[in-house]
Amino acid sequence: MTTITLAAPDDFDGFRVAVRKLITAWVPPEAVTWRIEGEPGDLIGGGPPAGTGAEIRVPKAFPDLARRVICNSDRERFALLHSALLALQQRPKLLEDSADPLVRRLDMMAKAVGRDVHKMRAFVRFREAPDEAGERFAAWFEPEHHIVRYNSGFFTRRFTTMIFSILTPELCMHWDGDEVTYSPGAVKADAPGDDPLEATWKTYYASIFNPARLKIDAMTSEMPKKYWKNLPEATLIPDLIAGAAKRTRMMIAAGTIEGATGSMGQLRDEAARCKRCGLFGPATQTVFGEGPEDAALMFVGEQPGDQEDLAGRPFIGPAGQVFDAALAEAGIDRRTAYVTNAVKHFKFEPRGKRRIHSKPDAGEITACRWWLDAERASVKPKVIVALGATAARGITGKAVTISKERGRAILQPDGSELWITVHPSYLLRIEDPAVAAEERRKFVDDLRAAAARV
Amino acid sequence: MAHLDTREKLAILADAAKYDASCASSGTSKRSSVGGKGIGSTEGMGICHSYAPDGRCISLLKILLTNSCIFDCHYCINRRSSNVRRARFTVDEVVRLTLAFYKRNYIEGLFLSSGIIGTSDYTMEALVRVARTLRLEHDFRGYIHLKSIPDAAPELLEEAGLYADRLSINIELPTEAGLTRLAPEKDGGRIRGAMSGLKLAIDDNKDARKHYRSAPKFAPAGQSTQMIVGADNADDSAIVATASGLYDRFGMRRVYYSAFSPIPDASAVLPLVSPPLLREHRLYQADWLMRFYGFRVSEVQEATDDGHLPLDIDPKTAWALKHRGQFPVDINRAPREMLLRVPGLGVKSVNAVLRVRRQRRMDLADLGRLTRGIEKLRPFVIASDWRPTALADRGDMRATLVKPAIAQLELFG
Numbered sequence: 001m002t003t004i005t006l007a008a009p010d011d012f013d014g015f016r017v018a019v020r021k022l023i024t025a026w027v028p029p030e031a032v033t034w035r036i037e038g039e040p041g042d043l044i045g046g047g048p049p050a051g052t053g054a055e056i057r058v059p060k061a062f063p064d065l066a067r068r069v070i071c072n073s074d075r076e077r078f079a080l081l082h083s084a085l086l087a088l089q090q091r092p093k094l095l096e097d098s099a100d101p102l103v104r105r106l107d108m109m110a111k112a113v114g115r116d117v118h119k120m121r122a123f124v125r126f127r128e129a130p131d132e133a134g135e136r137f138a139a140w141f142e143p144e145h146h147i148v149r150y151n152s153g154f155f156t157r158r159f160t161t162m163i164f165s166i167l168t169p170e171l172c173m174h175w176d177g178d179e180v181t182y183s184p185g186a187v188k189a190d191a192p193g194d195d196p197l198e199a200t201w202k203t204y205y206a207s208i209f210n211p212a213r214l215k216i217d218a219m220t221s222e223m224p225k226k227y228w229k230n231l232p233e234a235t236l237i238p239d240l241i242a243g244a245a246k247r248t249r250m251m252i253a254a255g256t257i258e259g260a261t262g263s264m265g266q267l268r269d270e271a272a273r274c275k276r277c278g279l280f281g282p283a284t285q286t287v288f289g290e291g292p293e294d295a296a297l298m299f300v301g302e303q304p305g306d307q308e309d310l311a312g313r314p315f316i317g318p319a320g321q322v323f324d325a326a327l328a329e330a331g332i333d334r335r336t337a338y339v340t341n342a343v344k345h346f347k348f349e350p351r352g353k354r355r356i357h358s359k360p361d362a363g364e365i366t367a368c369r370w371w372l373d374a375e376r377a378s379v380k381p382k383v384i385v386a387l388g389a390t391a392a393r394g395i396t397g398k399a400v401t402i403s404k405e406r407g408r409a410i411l412q413p414d415g416s417e418l419w420i421t422v423h424p425s426y427l428l429r430i431e432d433p434a435v436a437a438e439e440r441r442k443f444v445d446d447l448r449a450a451a452a453r454v
Numbered sequence: 455m456a457h458l459d460t461r462e463k464l465a466i467l468a469d470a471a472k473y474d475a476s477c478a479s480s481g482t483s484k485r486s487s488v489g490g491k492g493i494g495s496t497e498g499m500g501i502c503h504s505y506a507p508d509g510r511c512i513s514l515l516k517i518l519l520t521n522s523c524i525f526d527c528h529y530c531i532n533r534r535s536s537n538v539r540r541a542r543f544t545v546d547e548v549v550r551l552t553l554a555f556y557k558r559n560y561i562e563g564l565f566l567s568s569g570i571i572g573t574s575d576y577t578m579e580a581l582v583r584v585a586r587t588l589r590l591e592h593d594f595r596g597y598i599h600l601k602s603i604p605d606a607a608p609e610l611l612e613e614a615g616l617y618a619d620r621l622s623i624n625i626e627l628p629t630e631a632g633l634t635r636l637a638p639e640k641d642g643g644r645i646r647g648a649m650s651g652l653k654l655a656i657d658d659n660k661d662a663r664k665h666y667r668s669a670p671k672f673a674p675a676g677q678s679t680q681m682i683v684g685a686d687n688a689d690d691s692a693i694v695a696t697a698s699g700l701y702d703r704f705g706m707r708r709v710y711y712s713a714f715s716p717i718p719d720a721s722a723v724l725p726l727v728s729p730p731l732l733r734e735h736r737l738y739q740a741d742w743l744m745r746f747y748g749f750r751v752s753e754v755q756e757a758t759d760d761g762h763l764p765l766d767i768d769p770k771t772a773w774a775l776k777h778r779g780q781f782p783v784d785i786n787r788a789p790r791e792m793l794l795r796v797p798g799l800g801v802k803s804v805n806a807v808l809r810v811r812r813q814r815r816m817d818l819a820d821l822g823r824l825t826r827g828i829e830k831l832r833p834f835v836i837a838s839d840w841r842p843t844a845l846a847d848r849g850d851m852r853a854t855l856v857k858p859a860i861a862q863l864e865l866f867g
Contacts, residue, residue, distance in 0.1 A: 093813060096809045096810070096812070096813065097809070097810050097813050097814070098806040098809060098810060098823075098824055099806070099810045099816060099820035099821070099823045099824050101823065104823045104824075118499075118501070121501050122501045122502060122503050122504075123503070123504075124559050125558060125559060125560070126557060126558045126559050127558070128557075128558075137557065137558070139559070154495075154497070156488075157486035157487065157488055157495045157497075158486065158487060158493065158494065158495040159487065159493050159557070160486065160487040160488050160489075160490065160493070161487060161490070161491060161492060161493055162493060162557060195558065197554055197555075197558060199461070200460070200461050200464060200551070200554075201555065201558070201560050203461050203464050203465050203468075204464055204468050204515070204555075205504065205506065205512065206465075207464065207465045207466075207468035207469040207472070208468045208469075208471070208472045208506060208512060208516060209472070209506035209507060209508055210472050210473070210506075210508045210510070210715055211508070212715035212729055213508045213509070213713065213715055213729050213731055214507055214508060214509075215507070215508055215509030215510075215731065216507055216509070217509070218505070218509025218510075219505040219506065219507050219508075219509050222502065222505050222511065223504065223505040231504065233504055237507055240506075240507050241507050244507065266635075270631065270634055270635050273634065274631065275630070276631060370631060370687055373687055374687065397760055397761075
């Protein structure tokens with residue numbers, strides 16, 4: 001058995017010299033015991049072999065990996081690195097095989113060190129401890145691995161002009177503005193117990209926290225509880241969590257009384273400036289819905305026609321007259337219903353002096369759903385009647401076949417009922433009077449059935 | 455107004471700043487305080503010095519110079535019609551707080567924003583003065599992020615860029631209509647104009663530094679922006695499209711998505727519900743797919759149902775389930791682009807797969823050692839010892855991939 005004694009737990013240079021000798025002397029990893037100076041341990045077996053001074057292969061990536069792995073507190077780290085270096089003599093590209101069990105283990109050990117190093121940079125909290133020489137800072141930190149020396153450069157590069165110490169149970173570092181020195185481990189009581197600025201820091205911590213979005217797991221995965229005892233702000237966490245739900249409920253309750261949706265007048269004003277699709281260009285104006293803002297029944301048509309476009313009101317042209325007559329026959333008072341269109345600008349093709357109606361496409365319907373959705377959210381009707389396929393698409397977001405869906409209630413995600421029927425202009429286009437009369441009767445029946453659900 | 459001490463002001467002005475999601479301190483040029491007369495360093499990767507129970511990292515001292523504002527944006531707690539308590543820091547107070555926090559290792563630096571008071575130039579000048587004092591008088595070399603005021607004079611933005619690592623202008627809402635409705639005094643065109651001005655200045659500076667190494671650095675960590683999610687009706691498809699445009703057109707380093715959360719003294723036009731945190735999370739995942747996984751906007755949009763990303767599964771899995779014909783993917787043969795499409799394989803794992811398979815064929819256990827676990831991967835990959843049932847033949851896929859814990863997150867949030 002060979003025993004190698006290193007000067008410190010993170011003695012990379014000592015390890016490097018020893019492992020070269022072990023490899024050139026063909027000493028296998030299982031025949032080596034590694035110990036740290038000052039540690040009790042068996043001293044049986046000989047010291048390091050002389051080695052031959054022969055060249056060994058050390059791929060470029062190995063020293064970087066080893067430097068980090070050495071800092072890991074895992075006692076097997078030296079033996080594992082020795083095994084890896086031995087294997088590298090046969091397989092120089094082994095380190096690139098991240099799926100190899102040994103490489104994987106070393107990678108994970110190096111990663112754990114990297115994380116500890118990062119957390120130390122994050123969670124060290126200096127406290128001011130002025131002495132006769134002036135401003136001086138000290139911190140108490142408990143790292144998981146042997147990282148104080150490895151990490152000291154970060155702190156001296158950052159706080160070059162400050163005089164400070166970082167105390168840990170295993171090793172303390174001190175910076176006097178010129179040079180780093182180390183001393184043996186300390187206890188927490190050796191570090192300053194308070195800093196007046198911590199109250200201000202806690203004020204900041206409590207104020208920057210948004211109680212409406214509690215995500216405790218996200219916090220603890222990045223700031224595990226084991227670090228809390230040395231973080232002044234962490235003492236606030238339990239109370240902040242306990243108070244959060246209540247604060248949020250109060251904010252929501254306070255707001256709900258005012259009413260949670262935009263007023264109809266405001267929506268109408270915004271819609272008047274709508275440029276969500278290209279139809280705003282040629283059209284005269286946006287034709288918004290009209291009717292009581294709390295109507296239980298809502299009718300949705302296709303789009304404004306020539307007369308609606310000029311007047312700025314829905315369903316007042318020829319189709320509007322058919323619609324009004326059908327409503328009267330079904331016993332529905334139009335003044336009690338909210339009447340609007342799926343698309344709020346008139347789409348047409350100019351032909352001579354006339355503007356010929358042109359069917360809105362899916363993109364235009366989708367663009368305009370913004371407004372229809374807002375109207376629905378504001379009015380909250382119990383029953384919506386879609387007049388024609390465009391209206392049905394505007395409401396459901398999908399293509400709908402009227403003949404398949406008409407004559408029954410379709411429950412909507414917001415709890416309302418949707419009834420689908422034809423558009424009144426369809427009735428105007430039927431040439432055969434008998435068919436027209438029959439279709440008109442079916443239309444009135446649909447309206448009556450829907451209104452009965454209110 | 456009664457006289458407030460610095461700590462009372464801090465409580466008000468940090469509270470007012472907490473709705474800004476960004477706290478990043480990474481991606482700037484490498485600096486240290488060696489050879490200087492002050493403190494501070496930046497080494498590429500930012501550091502989160504603490505985490506609040508809202509899960510957000512605390513990296514910077516994130517405050518407003520003042521929460522008084524001449525604007526009346528509905529979603530903002532600082533709008534002029536809000537009854538919130540007002541305060542204003544002096545330049546000196548912000549400088550002293552920043553340095554005192556930094557010396558105790560609480561922060562990486564300062565993120566300073568402000569309500570608009572007086573004119574845009576007046577406000578921007580005050581922000582610049584804080585940064586100038588920190589950099590020139592105190593030789594502070596930590597991180598500085600300044601919010602830019604869209605209408606401020608170009609000379610002020612120019613000077614801000616000399617001191618700040620990052621500049622940002624918030625797009626606020628994903629659609630123009632949302633902005634018109636909720637921030638009637640803000641102008642989308644001017645916001646985008648200011649963003650493109652910043653992009654040009656950043657690009658010019660990069661170019662100048664290629665020719666003259668001594669040219670001063672201008673905002674080395676680039677620009678970022680934030681949009682509020684859930685305050686208007688914009689769906690996820692619209693949001694990712696807007697985000698993609700921001701990355702392409704303005705060279706944004708980051709687009710932040712901030713789930714709209716109820717604010718005290720809220721305006722009546724807002725949805726007062728718990729913030730859609732899970733939706734925010736899915737948008738960040740979608741953002742990642744576009745930036746690091748080679749997904750086009752249209753492909754992210756394919757992962758949506760009716761314009762919204764599913765909440766029960768991540769967007770990459772959602773995309774995969776809609777393109778079952780492209781799976782399983784052979785980890786020993788597939789090109790990088792296809793490996794990146796496999797749900798559960800991250801960029802690092804993919805790079806490792808590519809390295810390993812140059813040396814040997816990989817089995818499922820190999821893959822398990824490179825990832826967080828193979829259970830999720832099984833249906834999507836072929837390995838030397840594994841071939842799954844064709845995805846197209848499985849009807850239950852989506853249910854088996856849903857993590858039951860996810861619904862709780864939303865409830866709890």
